[in-house]
Amino acid sequence: MQSANVLLKKIVRSSVLPFAAQHGMKKDLFPLSRTLSLSPCLKQDNSRSPSEKLDLDAWKKVMKSGLQEEVSETVSERKELSALAAAREILEMWRLAGRSVPENISEEQLKTFMDCPSKSAKKKYLKYLHLKELHKKNDKRKMEEKRERRLETVSKTDETRSKSFVCLWANCMDKAYSWRVAQSMIFGQPLVFDMSYEKDMSVREVANTVRQIVLSESCNRRSLDPFHIHFCNFKDDSLYHKEFIKHYKEAWGKLLITVTDQCYTDVFPKDKLIYLTADSPKVMKTFDHDKIYIVGSMVDKSIKTGVSLARAKRLGLETAALPLEKYLLWNAGAKNLTLDQMMHILLTLKDTGDWKAALEFVPKRKHYGFVSKPVHELKKTLNLINTLKLGKRQEEVRKQFAKNYSRKLTQK
Amino acid sequence: IEPPEKPLQAEEWNRLRESFGSPEIFEEVMFNNMVRCNSPIDVAKSLLTHVAQSNGDVAYNLLIKYLALCVQQGQTSEIHDVYDIMKIRFRILESGAYNLLIRGLSNSDQWRMALTLLEEVKKIMIPSRTNYECCIKAASCHQEMNLAFELYHEMLAKDLVPTLDVLQAFFDFSRGMKGAELQKELFGILLYLRENQIYPHKTFMRSIKLWFESIPGGNWRGHLTSIKDSGQCPVCNHQLEDSDLTEEEYNNLRERIIRDVIHGTDTFRKTSPQVGLAHCTGVKVFPVSLFLQLRKSLVLLCFLQLFDAVNCLAKENARLLVLGRKHMLVNSSNWKREIMKEMQNKADFFFAENISEDDAFLLYATLQSGKHCKFVTRDFLRDHKACLSDSLTRHLFRKWQRGHQISKKMFLSVFIQQPALRYDCVIQTTGDTWHIPYKDTFEEKYSYRVPRKWLCIQQK
Numbered sequence: 086m087q088s089a090n091v092l093l094k095k096i097v098r099s100s101v102l103p104f105a106a107q108h109g110m111k112k113d114l115f116p117l118s119r120t121l122s123l124s125p126c127l128k129q130d131n132s133r134s135p136s137e138k139l140d141l142d143a144w145k146k147v148m149k150s151g152l153q154e155e156v157s158e159t160v161s162e163r164k165e166l167s168a169l170a171a172a173r174e175i176l177e178m179w180r181l182a183g184r185s186v187p188e189n190i191s192e193e194q195l196k197t198f199m200d201c202p203s204k205s206a207k208k209k210y211l212k213y214l215h216l217k218e219l220h221k222k223n224d225k226r227k228m229e230e231k232r233e234r235r236l237e238t239v240s241k242t243d244e245t246r247s248k249s250f251v252c253l254w255a256n257c258m259d260k261a262y263s264w265r266v267a268q269s270m271i272f273g274q275p276l277v278f279d280m281s282y283e284k285d286m287s288v289r290e291v292a293n294t295v296r297q298i299v300l301s302e303s304c305n306r307r308s309l310d311p312f313h314i315h316f317c318n319f320k321d322d323s324l325y326h327k328e329f330i331k332h333y334k335e336a337w338g339k340l341l342i343t344v345t346d347q348c349y350t351d352v353f354p355k356d357k358l359i360y361l362t363a364d365s366p367k368v369m370k371t372f373d374h375d376k377i378y379i380v381g382s383m384v385d386k387s388i389k390t391g392v393s394l395a396r397a398k399r400l401g402l403e404t405a406a407l408p409l410e411k412y413l414l415w416n417a418g419a420k421n422l423t424l425d426q427m428m429h430i431l432l433t434l435k436d437t438g439d440w441k442a443a444l445e446f447v448p449k450r451k452h453y454g455f456v457s458k459p460v461h462e463l464k465k466t467l468n469l470i471n472t473l474k475l476g477k478r479q480e481e482v483r484k485q486f487a488k489n490y491s492r493k494l495t496q497k
Numbered sequence: 498i499e500p501p502e503k504p505l506q507a508e509e510w511n512r513l514r515e516s517f518g519s520p521e522i523f524e525e526v527m528f529n530n531m532v533r534c535n536s537p538i539d540v541a542k543s544l545l546t547h548v549a550q551s552n553g554d555v556a557y558n559l560l561i562k563y564l565a566l567c568v569q570q571g572q573t574s575e576i577h578d579v580y581d582i583m584k585i586r587f588r589i590l591e592s593g594a595y596n597l598l599i600r601g602l603s604n605s606d607q608w609r610m611a612l613t614l615l616e617e618v619k620k621i622m623i624p625s626r627t628n629y630e631c632c633i634k635a636a637s638c639h640q641e642m643n644l645a646f647e648l649y650h651e652m653l654a655k656d657l658v659p660t661l662d663v664l665q666a667f668f669d670f671s672r673g674m675k676g677a678e679l680q681k682e683l684f685g686i687l688l689y690l691r692e693n694q695i696y697p698h699k700t701f702m703r704s705i706k707l708w709f710e711s712i713p714g715g716n717w718r719g720h721l722t723s724i725k726d727s728g729q730c731p732v733c734n735h736q737l738e739d740s741d742l743t744e745e746e747y748n749n750l751r752e753r754i755i756r757d758v759i760h761g762t763d764t765f766r767k768t769s770p771q772v773g774l775a776h777c778t779g780v781k782v783f784p785v786s787l788f789l790q791l792r793k794s795l796v797l798l799c800f801l802q803l804f805d806a807v808n809c810l811a812k813e814n815a816r817l818l819v820l821g822r823k824h825m826l827v828n829s830s831n832w833k834r835e836i837m838k839e840m841q842n843k844a845d846f847f848f849a850e851n852i853s854e855d856d857a858f859l860l861y862a863t864l865q866s867g868k869h870c871k872f873v874t875r876d877f878l879r880d881h882k883a884c885l886s887d888s889l890t891r892h893l894f895r896k897w898q899r900g901h902q903i904s905k906k907m908f909l910s911v912f913i914q915q916p917a918l919r920y921d922c923v924i925q926t927t928g929d930t931w932h933i934p935y936k937d938t939f940e941e942k943y944s945y946r947v948p949r950k951w952l953c954i955q956q957k
Contacts (some may be wrong), residue, residue, distance in 0.1 A: 141504060141542035144549035148582045171589070171621060178591035181557035183525075204625075 132179045172199055176211070187214040262306045266341040269311040276305075276312035276431065277349045277358075278424075280319045282383035285392055288324065290384040294424070295328035298382055302342065302427035308432045314342040317349040317379075325382075350400055353377050360397035361427070363420040364390060365404035368411065372434035382426055388419060412444050412451040422447065500527060500536045504543035509548060522847055524548055528562035532569065541566050557587065561594055563665060568601035576601040577610075591783030608635035613642075633663055635645040637670040645670075646682050653689075661701055664690070667712050668704040673711040687931070691924040694892055702935035702952050709931070709954050716957045724932075724951050732953040735922035740900030742893065750893045751864040758884045759857045779808065806873065807840050815843030820858050846853060856881060863901065873903045896921060899947065922947040929956040 172195055180186040190198070194214060201207040278298060283291060305311045319325065330337050349358060360379045361369075379402075381393040397404045407430065409420055422430070426446050433443040441455060498517060505513070524544065531541050541563050549555050560579060567575040568637045580598055590598075595618045603611040615632050616623045629652040636645040643907055645667065652659060664686050671679055687705075690697065697705065706719035720732045728737045742750065807817060819840070826848060828834040840846075849858055856878060863872045878898065885891050899918050924933050931954040934947070 141539055141546060144542070144545040144555060145578060145582060146553060147549040147553065149585060155736050174589050175591055175621060178557070178587065178589060179593075181587075182561055182591055183558040184593075 106170055109336055132374055168199065169195055171179075177210075177237060184417070185212045185215040187211065187218045189218070190214065246355065263341060265309075266306050266311050269313050270343070272373060273311060273313040274379075274435065275315055275353065277315045277317050277353075277377060277379040278382045279349065279360075279379050279393075280316050280325055280382050281348075281396070282392070283320075284325055285389060286383060287386075291324045292328055293384040294382050295325060295332060297384065297424035299329075299332045300425035302340070304425060304428055305432065306341075307435070310436060312431070312435070315349070315352065316344045317347060317352065317384075318343065319344050319346055321346070348400075349379055350402075351375070355400075358402050360393065360402045360404045361406070362393040362397065362404055363406050363422075364394040364460065365397075365406040367403070367405050368408045369405040370408070372431070372438055374435070379430065380424060382424060384423075385421060407444075408440065409444070409452075412440050412456055413447060414454055414456055416452040416453050418448070498527065498530060500531045500534055501540055504539045505547075506543075508548045510544060510547040524559055527849075528559060528566070532562060532566050535569060536564060536566070536579070538570060538572055538575065539909070557583075561597065564594065564597045564601070568597050571601070573602070573605040573607060576605075577607075585878070592622065592625070596625065596628060599628050603631040603635035607631075608639065611635060623657075624881055626652065626659065628655060630660065630663045634666050637666055640670070640674075642667075642671055642679055642682075660915075661697060662702060663696070664728055665697075665701045665704050668701075668708040672704075672708050673713070675713050683708065684926075687924055687926070687933070690751045692892075693888075694895060696934050696936050696948050698936045698938065700935060705933060706952055706954065717954055718957060719954045722951050722953050723949055724920065726919065730932060730951070730953050733930055735927065735932070735953075735955075737932060738923075738925050740896065740918055740921040742897055742900075746893055747868055747897075750890060750897055753885060753890045754860055754864060754881075754894070757886055758881045759861050785843055804836055804840060807844050811843040813859070818862060819844050819846045820862070821846060821848050823848045823850060871901045871903055878902075920945070930954065 103187060168200070169192070173190070176186050176190060176195075176198075180188065187194075198207060198210055201210055282294075286294065302314060333340065345352065357375065357377050358379060359373075360378050360381075362381065378490060379397075381396070383393065385392070396403060406420070407422075426448070429446040430443045433439070437443070444455075498513075501513075514520050517523045517526070527544060528541065530536075531544075544562060545555055545559065547557065560583060563575065564579050569580065576598065583594060592893055595614060597655070599611045599614050599618075602608060602614065612635075615624055615628055618628060629648055633645045633648045633652075636642075636648065649659065649663075651669075665925050667683060667686060671683060689695075709715070709717040709719055722730060722732050724730055724737060728739065729735070730737065807819065811817060824833045825837065847858070847862075856874075856876060859872055859874060860878070861879060882891055882894050882898075885894060899922065922934050926932070931952075933952040933954070935950055935952055936948050937950065
């Protein structure tokens with residue numbers, strides 16, 4: 086700020102001084118001035134001769150003049166504007182006004198935009214599209230940079246050999262993974278995804294769910310001892326189905342998982358099922374290799390507490406929650422984890438039975454770290470802190486209580 | 498960077514721009530600062546001229562910012578010029594520009610122009626409530642009350658919520674005006690406040706009072722007062738409406754609560770139906786008049802409180818039902834079995850599953866027992882209120898809660914009963930009297946607190 090001021094003064098001095106001196110000489114504006122100090126000079130700045138004065142409204146002329154031809158064009162076009170085109174124009178104006186609006190918007194997105202029920206919903210949707218566009222652009226730029234770099238390096242080395250080797254290797258790995266999963270489909274432990282939450286979710290949430298399931302399926306495929314994945318309550322032509330096809334394309338038919346529209350209670354014996362839900366009052370102690378765990382495939386952005394617990398209660402199933410409190414010092418965020426995190430945790434538990442290793446997959450931002458001491462000791466210290474904090478007040482309450490109580494006794 | 502105090506020449510702007518860290522956003526940052534510092538408009542003009550001369554064009558966002566500066570300083574002719582330029586340059590304008598234009602013009606003598614702009618906005622989107630507010634204020638300021646009310650009704654029809662400011666403007670500007678129609682409209686506003694359980698603040702209350710007293714030939718007199726606990730107004734000895742719901746409202750509320758709150762989308766979410774059923778039949782057996790409820794937090798304190806509360810209420814010969822969870826039956830340091838036994842002699846107990854929500858039972862049991870039944874909890878039951886689907890039922894719920902919930906103040910004393918209000922705290926009229934509760938300050942901190950101060954207006 087200050088440097089700018091100094092600079093400003095410098096500019097004024099350097100530009101005005103010679104000019105003022107010149108005119109002063111001619112028009113006798115400064116009879117005394119051969120030794121001008123800065124401050125009168127600044128004052129003089131405004132009272133220059135009118136011909137030299139800034140034309141403050143010059144910009145209006147510029148704006149009005151340059152566009153006469155265009156105006157005539159736009160007037161003729163203006164007659165009929167469909168709702169879509171009008172929306173598109175508004176978006177364009179918002180973009181010009183500097184709001185976060187995507188540059189390009191497809192017909193479909195425009196329709197979704199217009200169907201948004203409220204102004205804030207519209208704003209949110211636009212922002213989402215805008216960010217998506219930015220990410221896409223960034224990715225594209227990075228890809229191009231990478232390609233250029235690769236072209237440089239490849240030209241130096243022998244390209245054909247390295248390429249075919251990679252190809253072969255990837256192919257082999259794919260085959261090996263497939264063998265493993267095929268094996269698990271016969272002998273492996275089942276893991277059920279409950280696909281009955283479609284009506285509890287928005288379209289975006291369903292899309293996110295499917296994305297998470299795709300991630301979990303891939304990490305299951307890569308693991309040493311995969312689960313046999315079941316999609317239960319899966320309806321054909323549901324939103325889930327459409328999203329899956331969007332992700333897998335033709336591979337959807339070849340996936341090594343079991344998809345059924347039956348409920349898990351029809352497929353498996355009821356006493357073996359355990360529904361995993363963060364709302365469960367029971368905490369999982371160990372991973373049981375004989376049980377069949379159910380994970381609700383639901384992304385719950387608006388925290389609808391107890392939806393999956395209700396489902397388990399209705400069917401009379403056992404429920405369990407991960408022992409997050411027991412092993413982690415929880416910081417912030419909801420206790421429900423994403424499906425792929427869940428899958429990682431379950432796979433690790435299955436392989437090692439080590440809670441600490443498994444709970445490494447809980448996002449770091451959600452907790453402070455692992456609990457080092459036994460929990461009851463920690464709780465004791467917590468209680469101590471609380472009583473220290475509240476100590477005085479509690480004492481007061483107790484006294485007051487005693488007083489009141491005795492008074493009431495004497496009254497009656 | 499600080500905006501300069503005087504208009505600068507092109508080369509001076511250039512030099513400033515080069516000295517700025519990121520020259521591409523220099524103009525934007527400069528304009529933002531000008532708006533913030535409320536710089537003279539000439540400086541902004543000189544910058545615009547500089548931009549126009551160097552680029553041959555001024556970007557839309559700069560025009561908007563310049564417009565904001567003009568609106569801030571009330572430069573009507575400039576606002577007009579900018580509007581003309583925008584009209585020529587762009588096919589349509591967006592909401593931000595319209596907001597500024599309407600705000601700027603409604604404060605000037607060309608306020609009718611703002612109305613035409615409002616019409617323009619309507620073609621492309623639903624105008625915001627501030628747009629309406631500016632126009633309404635402008636119209637009522639120029640004594641065009643009919644026009645103002647027309648806009649007001651249009652706004653309500655579009656589900657926009659007017660601010661207290663606008664409502665106050667109606668009262669301010671129609672002071673001393675005659676007309677039965679006008680009077681009816683203003684009474685309509687008061688009824689709107691009543692229906693939505695909105696309380697005016699002190700200055701708004703004063704406007705209402707002054708308006709009433711200024712009605713020619715009306716002979717209205719207003720007094721500030723507070724209502725007695727019995728619900729009688731000390732000024733006019735009028736008995737306020739009681740807080741009981743009508744039979745129809747009560748049945749309606751009960752059905753809605755059972756449907757939306759207890760069953761909700763899924764009965765299993767709050768409880769399980771078997772337990773609910775067992776509970777239903779239980780409730781029908783006891784005609785309970787008072788309910789106690791336990792919260793799981795602050796267990797020890799609560800336990801002492803519970804004991805105290807049960808004793809205290811039992812002495813008043815009330816039928817008690819205490820809702821708890823099964824874990825309370827297990828003898829522990831927090832829940833002593835002997836004391837539980839003693840309490841069970843004085844009150845009926847119901848223990849729900851440990852994982853079901855006891856609030857839902859509380860609501861259900863109280864509603865099933867009838868209109869006379871009250872309940873004790875320090876929970877505000879907000880999450881249950883939120884489950885109700887429409888605002889009308891929510892208002893009924895609030896009213897019922899005000900009349901039937903006995904809350905306790907913690908810490909000061911273990912059990913000071915805060916009695917349920919006997920009268921309904923809402924704007925009310927009998928034709929020749931009005932009673933208007935008001936808030937002391939503009940922003941009352943707690944939404945659950947009802948005002949204790951009233952404005953009593955009576956016709957002599």
